[in-house]
Each structure stands twice: as structure tokens, then as C-alpha cells.
Amino acid sequence: xxxxxxxxxxxxxxxxxxxxxxxxxxxxxxxxxxxxxxxxxxxxxxxxxxxxxxxxxxxxxxxxxxxxxxxxxxxxxxxxxxxxxxxxxxxxxxxxxxxxxxxxxxxxxxxxxxxxxxxxxxxxxxxxxxxxxxxxxxxxxxxxxxxxxxxxxxxxxxxxxxxxxxxxxxxxxxxxxxxxxxxxxxxxxxxxxxxxxxxxxxxxxxxxxxxxxxxxxxxxxxxxxxxxxxxxxxxxxxxxxxxxxxxxxxxxxxxxxxxxxxxxxxxxxxxxxxxxxxxxxxxxxxxxxxxxxxxxxxxxxxxxxxxxxxxxxxx
Amino acid sequence: xxxxxxxxxxxxxxxxxxxxxxxxxxxxxxxxxxxxxxxxxxxxxxxxxxxxxxxxxxxxxxxxxxxxxxxxxxxxxxxxxxxxxxxxxxxxxxxxxxxxxxxxxxxxxxxxxxxxxxxxxxxxxxxxxxxxxxxxxxxxxxxxxxxxxxxxxxxxxxxxxxxxxxxxxxxxxxxxxxxxxxxxxxxxxxxxxxxxxxxxxxxxxxxxxxxxxxxxxxxxxxxxxxxxxxxxxxxxxxxxxxxxxxxxxxxxxxxxxxxxxxxxxxxxxxxxxxxxxxxxxxxxxxxxxxxxxxxxxxxxxxxxxxxxxxxxxxxxxxxxxxxxxxxxxxxxxxxxxxxxxxxxxxxxxxxxxxxxxxxxxxxxxxxxxxxxxxxxxxxxxxxxxxxxxxxxxxxxxxxxxxxxxxxxxxxxxxxxxxxxxxxxxxxxxxxxxxxxxxxxxxxxxxxxxxx
Numbered sequence: 001x002x003x004x005x006x007x008x009x010x011x012x013x014x015x016x017x018x019x020x021x022x023x024x025x026x027x028x029x030x031x032x033x034x035x036x037x038x039x040x041x042x043x044x045x046x047x048x049x050x051x052x053x054x055x056x057x058x059x060x061x062x063x064x065x066x067x068x069x070x071x072x073x074x075x076x077x078x079x080x081x082x083x084x085x086x087x088x089x090x091x092x093x094x095x096x097x098x099x100x101x102x103x104x105x106x107x108x109x110x111x112x113x114x115x116x117x118x119x120x121x122x123x124x125x126x127x128x129x130x131x132x133x134x135x136x137x138x139x140x141x142x143x144x145x146x147x148x149x150x151x152x153x154x155x156x157x158x159x160x161x162x163x164x165x166x167x168x169x170x171x172x173x174x175x176x177x178x179x180x181x182x183x184x185x186x187x188x189x190x191x192x193x194x195x196x197x198x199x200x201x202x203x204x205x206x207x208x209x210x211x212x213x214x215x216x217x218x219x220x221x222x223x224x225x226x227x228x229x230x231x232x233x234x235x236x237x238x239x240x241x242x243x244x245x246x247x248x249x250x251x252x253x254x255x256x257x258x259x260x261x262x263x264x265x266x267x268x269x270x271x272x273x274x275x276x277x278x279x280x281x282x283x284x285x286x287x288x289x290x291x292x293x294x295x296x297x298x299x300x301x302x303x304x305x306x307x308x309x310x311x312x313x314x315x
Numbered sequence: 316x317x318x319x320x321x322x323x324x325x326x327x328x329x330x331x332x333x334x335x336x337x338x339x340x341x342x343x344x345x346x347x348x349x350x351x352x353x354x355x356x357x358x359x360x361x362x363x364x365x366x367x368x369x370x371x372x373x374x375x376x377x378x379x380x381x382x383x384x385x386x387x388x389x390x391x392x393x394x395x396x397x398x399x400x401x402x403x404x405x406x407x408x409x410x411x412x413x414x415x416x417x418x419x420x421x422x423x424x425x426x427x428x429x430x431x432x433x434x435x436x437x438x439x440x441x442x443x444x445x446x447x448x449x450x451x452x453x454x455x456x457x458x459x460x461x462x463x464x465x466x467x468x469x470x471x472x473x474x475x476x477x478x479x480x481x482x483x484x485x486x487x488x489x490x491x492x493x494x495x496x497x498x499x500x501x502x503x504x505x506x507x508x509x510x511x512x513x514x515x516x517x518x519x520x521x522x523x524x525x526x527x528x529x530x531x532x533x534x535x536x537x538x539x540x541x542x543x544x545x546x547x548x549x550x551x552x553x554x555x556x557x558x559x560x561x562x563x564x565x566x567x568x569x570x571x572x573x574x575x576x577x578x579x580x581x582x583x584x585x586x587x588x589x590x591x592x593x594x595x596x597x598x599x600x601x602x603x604x605x606x607x608x609x610x611x612x613x614x615x616x617x618x619x620x621x622x623x624x625x626x627x628x629x630x631x632x633x634x635x636x637x638x639x640x641x642x643x644x645x646x647x648x649x650x651x652x653x654x655x656x657x658x659x660x661x662x663x664x665x666x667x668x669x670x671x672x673x674x675x676x677x678x679x680x681x682x683x684x685x686x687x688x689x690x691x692x693x694x695x696x697x698x699x700x701x702x703x704x705x706x707x708x709x710x711x712x713x714x715x716x717x718x719x720x721x722x723x724x725x726x727x728x729x730x731x732x733x734x735x736x737x738x739x740x741x742x743x744x745x746x747x748x749x750x751x752x753x754x755x756x757x758x759x760x761x762x763x764x765x766x
Contacts, residue, residue: 068414068442152592153584176587176737264528265586266734281411283722284438 060290067286079291100250102186115201136195144259147188178268204238366398368424408435417444423651431644432718460668465687471764479687483642484704501627524602526593530729534717536606538641542713544568560750569742586737612683641713721756
């Protein structure tokens, strides 16, 4: 007998069974209440500060609101249609993907190599670990200002150095030339965040069974072979986390771009986050900006799910 | 079982506390409103305890801060029963902070001094974040107390929402010692101007510095070029009538900017400089000229450079015409709709337009703004640069488009001027792009009117 049948045509039950049934459902309800009472603080905070703003952004994206007007008009998918035809938004998206690609190249293997080197140190491990982690404790505003000075075309450390060693021809206006502005920003971003990923890799390295290296030594494997055949496969899970974090961070990046170039020169370093900010606050197009945010959010979530699916399938 | 009840009770208390904590103070229910209503008469009853809250733009330096303190002290002297709380902060409408603060309704100041411009004021007035001031204009005869130019610029619509505080005069500041070193003088004609640029360049100097990364700063320079190359009538037509950004006159202005970059009169690196970098470059004598407003005066005073810097107006490039500094209303006062005491704001605004205010500000050689009040016209400023600027705008001034154009055009204006300096866009493309932005603004109903 199906449950629905039981509800629609309840079979006659004795008084004792009825009391037992009521008691059971009361206990179950109380258990649920207790469970909810434990979950409530976190759940309410999550709903209030995560789900609600996200849902509200989606709602706003279907209206035409300037951010201050008491009334707003429903425009359906117009904002999304306009985004699809907006060359600057599309350029921003392309820049975001370029940023992701460069971040993956600059962040993963160099940071892993650094972690392995630090992990191999016999003395001073703590010193190097703390030293290399240092940039991660600085605020993005400080990092942005610092690197803007380093990239200064006239007095910046990089160009001064290049000129002094006779490589003045390589000196660039790092934040002003379209071909180098995004790589320059990605280098800064890498410098700012590699400490965090280094700590993750170091934690992963500590969990690798040392007997595998000993066995490899006996078999005569060299350091590069051990790195590719033991270290890298053993760090698979850590690697997955780091790749996910790098991709998400690269797509969401705002602070450094805003501080160092504000998307310029002439939109060459514009990313979706800066474009959305300008649309919302400089051009008073809050709904349009919300639609842009939703598109970026879908891309970030989609990529993360796809990557995790691919990883799970591989395992 | 008892523990479970305690847990349930505690969770409920937590949830209630959390929800009440998250409630917006302005969005409170009837209880809050009732409380506010009962509190208000008590506050107004204490007339000897009235406090005027003012929000003004962030200070450029200590000199400016001291000047504001001087002004406030004078006000207190004249109004001993009013306390004044002056706060400096972000007042650019574009940044979004101001609108957010006004929307929240949490402790709004009684008056705010914002960066002027129809686009900015309209953003606030369209959504009732600031009060119409027509009644106060009539009651206090403010029209007569303003310089006619200032009143014309803000009274295009029937409803007036602002009281102009200062007029901008954007012109060329130059390092006198660099000019003297290379035997050049402030130019009066296009030919002299170009010769001067070439001489400075040939002597290895950086003729013009500009912080193109900040759109408003490259806008200052381009407004001077537009005034000189296109002429005021064309710019006026662009702002108030049917002029287009891609009209030949403005393409020519854009070509001039590009040409100066190509010839090295403006360094290509300017594309990455901020206004602060550019100002540093000028004040440290690494560049001969910078196009700026009178705001620079307080920096000159701060760094004791008053004697080594002077100004001139970029000459007209049109045969038989003269050019003026560009500008418009620089800073303007608005009164938030949610401000508690309009009377206090009125008292303050009357003070700003008074001779007392003009005397105390213009009497200080470090003062860096041209007061918008008519009473200031009769006072000779103590600072020579400000005196020169006021003299230069006696016959009117050109337009700084940044102040007048709509949000879409402004964003395109900033980016495309930056693109011109960086060699990333042609003059024609740049002007077409700005026109496309302006067309969007027009389609959205953006229109500037003049009395």
C-alpha cells in the first residue's frame, strides 16, 4: 500500500495504535525542532547574507532600476539581451578568461615547486614559510599601490633595473600597454595570493607517505621523476582545491584591477567585476550591473561544477 | 528533555535578536517611528543645543583643513547657539557612497557640499534624496546673492535643488623657473603656445603632465583644448543644443590631443599616471605645465611654491577669438530630504553667501576656490593666483564637459580620452564612441538646461 493511499484512505486503527502513532509523530516533530534549533543560527545567517542577496540580485536583473528610484519597471530579459550585444562586457569576459589562463600558468606549478623546495629544507623551514607567506597578509589596497609604483614607467623598480643592466629596450609602460597590462596585473595577483596556495601545498606534502620516496630512491628514481610520479599524483586532492580556488579568484578579481588601472587604458584591463561596478555606481544602471553579476556568477558556478565533475569522473 | 527546551528557548532568543539586529533603522516598523516622533519635540525644545552637521569633500591637504576650521569658527562666532560638526568624506555622486548614505537615512547631514554638475544633482533629485530649495531661494533672495553666471547654470529647471558654493576656473599652471630657464613666456597666441611647447621639448623638459588614469583630470586638459580648438559656441551647442561629439570641431580637438602626445608634449606614460602622480610631477618641477583648477592653490601654499608657479589661459586657436578658463559651478550645496533641521541648513547657506564668508576666505592667501556669491565679487583675493583666475573669468568661462554630460557619455569620455593618450583609439573613433554614449543618455531623457 502506498503512502498516498494511506493518507487518502486511512485504514481503521485501534485506539492504542492511534496513541502510539501520535506519540511517534510528536517525537519526530520534536527531533526535527531540535535539529533545526542547532542548524538555525548558521542557516539563518546563510540565508540572510548569502542566499537572499543572491536571489535579490537575480530579481533585480529583470528590472530597470537606477539604484535609487522608489519604483522600478519589469523588463524581463532585456538586460541580458543588451549584455550579449555589449562589446565592452564581452571584452571584459574575454579578459577574465585570459586572467584565468595566466593565473593557472603562473600560480599552480611555480607555487608547487616552491612548496616542494621549502618542504625539503632541513633548516630555516619556518623562516622561509613565513617569509613567502608574508604578501598574503597585506591588504589588496597596499599591494595595489606598491605594485603600481614598481610598474611606474619612469621611476618603477622594474624599468630602472632594466635600464641599469642595459636592457632599456625591454622597459615598458607595464600598466599602460595593452599587450602587457593584464599579465602585469596577474603577476601582482599571483604575488598577493601564492602564499595561501603554498600553505595548502605544504599541508598536502606532509601527508605523502615517505616510504614511497624511499622505495623510489631504491629503484634509482631521480628528483624530477619522483616529483612527477609521486608528489604530483599524491597531491591530486590539494591540486583540485587550489585549481578551483585560482579559477574562482581569477574570475571574481576586482580589487587589484580597480586600484591599479580601473579597467584602463581604454578598457584593456576591464574585467566583469570592474565593469559591473562602473555600470552600477558611475552609470546608475544597477539592474544592468546585476545582470552582469548573475552572468559571471553562473560562469563561476558552472566552471566549478564542471571541474569537480571532471575530477570525480577521473577518480 | 529539559536541556532540549533550554536549547530551543535559546535558539529562539538568538533568532529574534538576530532579526531585530538586522532590521534597517530607516525601515523600522511603527514602534521605531513612534519612538522617533516622541523624541523629536524634546530635541527641538533644546534650542540652545542645536547642532549643524555638514559633510564636505575630503581635504587635499592640511592647509585646506585649517581653512575650513577658520570658516566654521567664524560661523560659530556669528551663531553662538549653534554647534557645528564638519566631516570631510567622499561626496562624488559617481562613487555610490553618497547615494547609499542618503538612501539609508541614517544620520544624514544638514547640508552636503558635493561636486557640482547637472548630472550629479539630477541623480539625487530624481529620486528625492535632496530637497527642492525654491522656497528658500524666494525667502532669502538667494538669486540676488549669487553671481549671475552661477545662478544661470543651476536654474535651468523650474525646481532648484542646490546652492552653488564655488566656480571652477581650469587653466594652465606653469613653473615660472622652468619657463625662465628656457627663455619662454606665457603664450598669448596659438603660434606662441606651439613654439613654447617645441622649445621646452627640445630643451629636454616634459612640457605638459596629466594624470590620464583619472578621467576627470584628462577631462580638465581636454576641456581647455575644446575651448581653444573648437570654441565656446560649439561646446555650448554640444551641451545645451543639438551639437554632436563627432562634429568636425571636436574631432579636431581630439586630433590636437593626439598630436601633442605624438610630438612628445604630453608623455605617453601619462595614460597610467593618476592625478596625484601628475601633481607630484608638476610640483616637483619634473614637468613645466599642468592643466588644473584653482584647487591647486592650497597645495602651492602647503609646499611654499606660491612664488614659483603662475597661470595663463590656453590661447584660442581660432582666428580672432579669445579663450577663457573652463569650468562651471565647481562645488555646490544640497540639503538631504531626510535632514532633520532645514532651518540650520538655511542659516549655514545664508552664511556661505554672505560677505563675512567671502571676506574670511578670500582674505586668506591660501584659499583655493572662487566663491559663487555676488558679495565676493567686490573683494580682492589675497592670493595672487586666485586673483588672476577671478580676473580671467570676468568675461565668462568655457565649459568643462565632465560637469555637464550624462553618465554614459562621461564613462565613454573618460575611457576614450585615455585611449587617445595611450594611442589606443583614433580621434574619429574616440569621438564616435563618446557620441554613442551621449546618444544613450539622450534616449534615457538626459538633458541639460540653462536659464
